[in-house]
Amino acid sequence: MEDVRPVEDDCQAGHMQAAQAGHSRRNFIKGVIAAGASVSASSYVFKEGAVARAQAPGAVERLVTLTVNGRQRRVDVLPQETLATTLRYKLGLTGTKIGCDRSECGACTVLVDGVPQYSCSMLTHQVRGRALQTIEGLQAEDGTLHPIQQAVVDEQGFQCAFCMPGFVMNMVAMIDENPNPTRKEAAQFLSGNLCRCADYNKILNVALQGAEYTRRG
Amino acid sequence: MAVIRDMMPAFQLFQPTTTDEALGLLDEYRERAWVLAGGLDSFDWLKDRVKRPAAVVDLGGIEALRAIRPAAGGLEIGAMTTLREVGRHADVRDRYGLLADAADLVASPQIRNQGTLGGNLTQDTRCWYYRDGWNCYRAGGTICYADTPTAMNREHCIIGASRCVAVNPSDTAPALVALDAEMEIQGGGGTRVVAAEDYFVGPDVDIMRMTVLEPGDLLTAVRLPETWAGARFYFEKSRDRQVWDFALASVASAVKIVNGTVEDVRIAVNGVAPTPLRLRASEDAVRGRQLTEEVAARAGEAAVQGVRPLHHNGFKVALLRNLVTRAVRGDEA
Numbered sequence: 001m002e003d004v005r006p007v008e009d010d011c012q013a014g015h016m017q018a019a020q021a022g023h024s025r026r027n028f029i030k031g032v033i034a035a036g037a038s039v040s041a042s043s044y045v046f047k048e049g050a051v052a053r054a055q056a057p058g059a060v061e062r063l064v065t066l067t068v069n070g071r072q073r074r075v076d077v078l079p080q081e082t083l084a085t086t087l088r089y090k091l092g093l094t095g096t097k098i099g100c101d102r103s104e105c106g107a108c109t110v111l112v113d114g115v116p117q118y119s120c121s122m123l124t125h126q127v128r129g130r131a132l133q134t135i136e137g138l139q140a141e142d143g144t145l146h147p148i149q150q151a152v153v154d155e156q157g158f159q160c161a162f163c164m165p166g167f168v169m170n171m172v173a174m175i176d177e178n179p180n181p182t183r184k185e186a187a188q189f190l191s192g193n194l195c196r197c198a199d200y201n202k203i204l205n206v207a208l209q210g211a212e213y214t215r216r217g
Numbered sequence: 218m219a220v221i222r223d224m225m226p227a228f229q230l231f232q233p234t235t236t237d238e239a240l241g242l243l244d245e246y247r248e249r250a251w252v253l254a255g256g257l258d259s260f261d262w263l264k265d266r267v268k269r270p271a272a273v274v275d276l277g278g279i280e281a282l283r284a285i286r287p288a289a290g291g292l293e294i295g296a297m298t299t300l301r302e303v304g305r306h307a308d309v310r311d312r313y314g315l316l317a318d319a320a321d322l323v324a325s326p327q328i329r330n331q332g333t334l335g336g337n338l339t340q341d342t343r344c345w346y347y348r349d350g351w352n353c354y355r356a357g358g359t360i361c362y363a364d365t366p367t368a369m370n371r372e373h374c375i376i377g378a379s380r381c382v383a384v385n386p387s388d389t390a391p392a393l394v395a396l397d398a399e400m401e402i403q404g405g406g407g408t409r410v411v412a413a414e415d416y417f418v419g420p421d422v423d424i425m426r427m428t429v430l431e432p433g434d435l436l437t438a439v440r441l442p443e444t445w446a447g448a449r450f451y452f453e454k455s456r457d458r459q460v461w462d463f464a465l466a467s468v469a470s471a472v473k474i475v476n477g478t479v480e481d482v483r484i485a486v487n488g489v490a491p492t493p494l495r496l497r498a499s500e501d502a503v504r505g506r507q508l509t510e511e512v513a514a515r516a517g518e519a520a521v522q523g524v525r526p527l528h529h530n531g532f533k534v535a536l537l538r539n540l541v542t543r544a545v546r547g548d549e550a
Binding site for chain 1: 224225226227228229230232253256257260261263264273275277301324325326327328330331459460461
């Protein structure tokens with residue numbers, strides 16, 4: 001029993017590891033200030049009550065380290081905070097969209113250790129130590145688009161495109177698993193994402209074109 | 218209740234790494250604790266503020282609960298194994314394809330990547346009156362909102378209702394009932410094992426639970442006996458759309474045929490009763506016979522004896538009859 005502590009203690013351990021890993025005290029403090037700033041910036045997004053609840057006993061904010069798009073990001077995370085919330089409102093990675101917030105639309109799909117999952121329906125604390133990939137991490141450093149992104153541009157794959165980041169992340173996972181999918185296999189793989197513009201035909205064009213770009217290298 | 222777009226209310230989050238640690242926490246917090254497996258059922262409740270646990274115990278860090286291993290000629294599957302892992306595992310596919318097929322039909326790909334076998338079996342019912350926080354029988358109140366003249370009850374029970382008319386929504390449950398699986402439960406009183414069929418609790422026994430789990434208990438593993446390995450299997454899930462949806466009705470069957478005659482058979486259904494249901498009358502109509510069209514039809518008829526459809530779900534009677542007939546016939550699902 002004594003080994004199991006609430007998450008805030010785990011987080012403390014996490015930040016100590018980060019500190020031991022060679023981060024200077026100055027950088028550490030900067031990180032805390034930046035995290036604090038993003039918390040207050042995000043507070044207007046949430047309803048007033050959430051801020052009051054966030055300060056209730058047992059919901060102490062603590063610093064954790066997340067691996068997002070290959071970078072170590074230190075961030076304050078509440079125990080009840082979803083990954084989608086952390087990505088968007090703490091880390092500023094607003095490419096990940098929150099649609100239904102109930103695992104029913106797929107707009108929030110990100111890759112966790114390469115596996116597509118709904119970031120609205122998992123706690124950020126559940127993915128500490130896992131490799132997270134979001135839409136922001138697809139483009140190469142020199143600005144070259146990921147083959148799937150290039151296919152979106154070439155095929156004009158989306159209409160309003162709110163669902164696009166979720167679809168694109170799922171397509172990235174798809175070509176990793178099945179580099180040469182049939183249209184039916186692509187539809188099956190992407191069936192956990194909704195498009196309210198019902199642009200599915202063009203979305204599947206993107207999936208197949210993106211797979212072909214990837215195969216060509 | 219409107220969908221709330223906001224942070225979940227605060228809770229303490231625990232992430233134990235052993236089953237004993239988890240059991241200690243559940244014992245400490247009892248009714249105020251919430252067990253978090255994949256979270257797909259849990260977060261709806263927490264986000265909608267219908268359930269407000271003080272402590273959430275996340276089982277995701279317990280490696281021992283996440284393995285598929287041979288056991289006594291069969292297989293043992295840890296409760297935290299994801300549905301994706303269950304559906305893809307070579308031994309499950311080869312020997313217990315019924316369970317793999319059921320796992321592959323749950324919800325959407327992303328949900329299967331995260332949802333667990335234990336969570337799929339232990340999830341709460343989807344009755345929207347109940348889930349929206351109405352004070353119905355199941356929530357401790359004195360009425361069933363789904364069983365009134367104006368209620369929307371297309372998805373509800375046609376068999377075995379007792380005040381509450383909600384159904385069990387699990388896809389893997391009927392497969393495990395048909396496979397004679399056993400559930401391993403750990404709790405304050407030690408480890409106990411119950412038959413899959415007895416794991417589920419109807420409203421006539423306890424209207425406020427879906428399973429035999431008491432506060433402080435954990436479903437830790439599912440055991441598949443050798444008995445039905447490699448039998449002829451059939452799984453079909455009928456739903457309004459082919460992704461995300463829960464079953465309107467589902468059927469799982471296992472048949473052993475020797476010299477053209479059915480030596481033994483299991484037929485289980487879900488989505489039609491408060492618990493997954495083993496259809497013994499349909500099994501009796503098939504056992505010892507050849508699988509003819511007539512035998513299949515008789516099994517289907519036996520399945521719908523004594524049904525009591527509600528205002529909007531009369532279609533489930535024909536659906537259940539046809540699903541059982543198709544299962545016996547062994548149609549392509």
